[in-house]
Amino acid sequence: MLSAAVLLFSGQVDLPGQNRQQGSPGASEEHSFHLETVATGLEHPWAISFLPDGSAIVTERPGRAYLLEGSDLHQISGLPPVQAGGQGGLLDVQPHPNFHENGLLYFSYVTAGSGGTGTAIGRGRLQGLEIREWEEIFRMNRFSRGGRHFGSRLAFLPDGTLLATLGDRGEGDRAQDRDDHAGSTIRIGDDGSIPGDNPWPDTPGVQPELFSWGNRNSQGMAVDSASGRIWQTEHGPRGGDELNHILPGRNYGWPVISHGVDYRTGEPPEKGTRHPGMEQPLLHWTPALAPSGLVLYTGEAFPAWQGNLFAGGLAGRQIRRIVLEGERIIAQEVLLHNQAGRIRDLAQSPQGFLYLVTDHREGSILRLVPLEEE
Incomplete structure (x- = not known):
């Protein structure tokens, strides 16, 4: 049984022609989620x-x-x-x-x-x-x-x-x-x-x-x-x-x-x-950002994220959600800023959950699941 951690989020969005905006606690621009620990050590x-x-x-x-x-x-x-x-x-x-x-x-x-x-x-x-x-x-x-x-x-x-x-x-x-x-x-x-x-x-x-x-x-x-x-x-x-x-x-x-x-x-x-x-x-x-790990999200668990890129960050200790329109970038959002550690890789599970691994001497496997999965 996976033990759910507290809900973690730090959100910023870069929109063309606008100032950077702080997302509301407990939710990204599109979805609320839990960060769960899958494995450690x-x-x-x-x-x-x-x-x-x-x-x-x-x-x-x-x-x-x-x-x-x-x-x-x-x-x-x-x-x-x-x-x-x-x-x-x-x-x-x-x-x-x-x-x-x-x-x-x-x-x-x-x-x-x-x-x-x-x-x-x-x-x-x-x-x-x-x-x-x-x-x-x-x-x-x-x-x-x-x-x-x-x-x-x-x-x-x-x-x-x-x-x-x-x-x-x-x-x-x-x-x-x-x-x-x-x-x-x-x-x-x-x-x-x-x-x-x-x-x-x-x-x-x-x-x-x-x-x-x-x-x-x-x-x-x-x-x-x-x-x-x-x-x-x-x-x-x-x-x-x-x-x-x-x-x-x-x-x-x-x-x-x-x-x-x-x-x-x-x-x-x-x-x-x-x-x-x-x-x-x-x-x-x-x-x-020191980017490492990149996934194009296509799952059903977070439908409003479909077609978005998610980039892990080592130095930035964050995930960047990158919103695409064809080959153009139209927005960015920062998730998990200084919350999960040095994010080395990301992957989408068949259930549509977003998994990540942290590059530390005591590294972990974590996953994002929709809040409604509670």
Whole structure:
């Protein structure tokens, strides 16, 4: 039995042409909700992803994964060793679109190799509480030292291909080198093959998996299965965190342009905030939200939230509800400001509840449920 916490809310709405408004206590602009604690005692949980039967897979950065059933966590065996340290370790998890038939789970993780460490993707079949037939299907082409900016979110497109975000590894110039996987979004087949309709499947000097480049460190990604739109949230430097609409073959500007400034010097980037041939974010946040985890809400539990994006915040310790009109942003709302902790990931359950994981040494799984569910 889940124990309901007190109702938690902190609401702000940014509306075009208006001043920021404070929402009424106990309710967001559209819905009242409870914040419930589902499970506690996780060590730096990084991702949560639901399976068709309503259970979920949860990863911990040190290298463990669990099956969440109700409020019970069961550890899964059969995963490969990961290189845990700094921001790296076991990262995202996504079930195959036909998981109910093939049982395949996909994981992104940090592994060691020549030159240091880098991001890899593997898959295996979940049988009971064991991963079997494990295989690595991708690893970035250049490993390096340091523990920063590995990405890494996974999302399947409607055509069954897999997207993954790869951070710049703390070396910004790599994000403008198309012969380097760092600082990009890649697209591969579900077996790691190269889709023939990728932007550069066979162009000399360009990695064939590249889908977009100039991405600093994207840790939130959501795909609209109806329209095919790809949304990403990206960590900026000091300020300048971004929400982007990702399109194939586009350059998102890092480190040539940014709405943030250098951590050490406080100086803006070389070309400021705009440069020809480089995309502008739909939203940018200063002070930093440190966005990680992104979900496009489609459930029935909160009907007025359907079609909204929800972005988790680490530094901001909040959820941003982002109201869309097609590809335009028309409003924002802040939920759970300084209430739940460092929000690392978000997911929608089959019942339409909004789950979140908090990235702490003693991390938790929480969920938002409508007030009327009391």
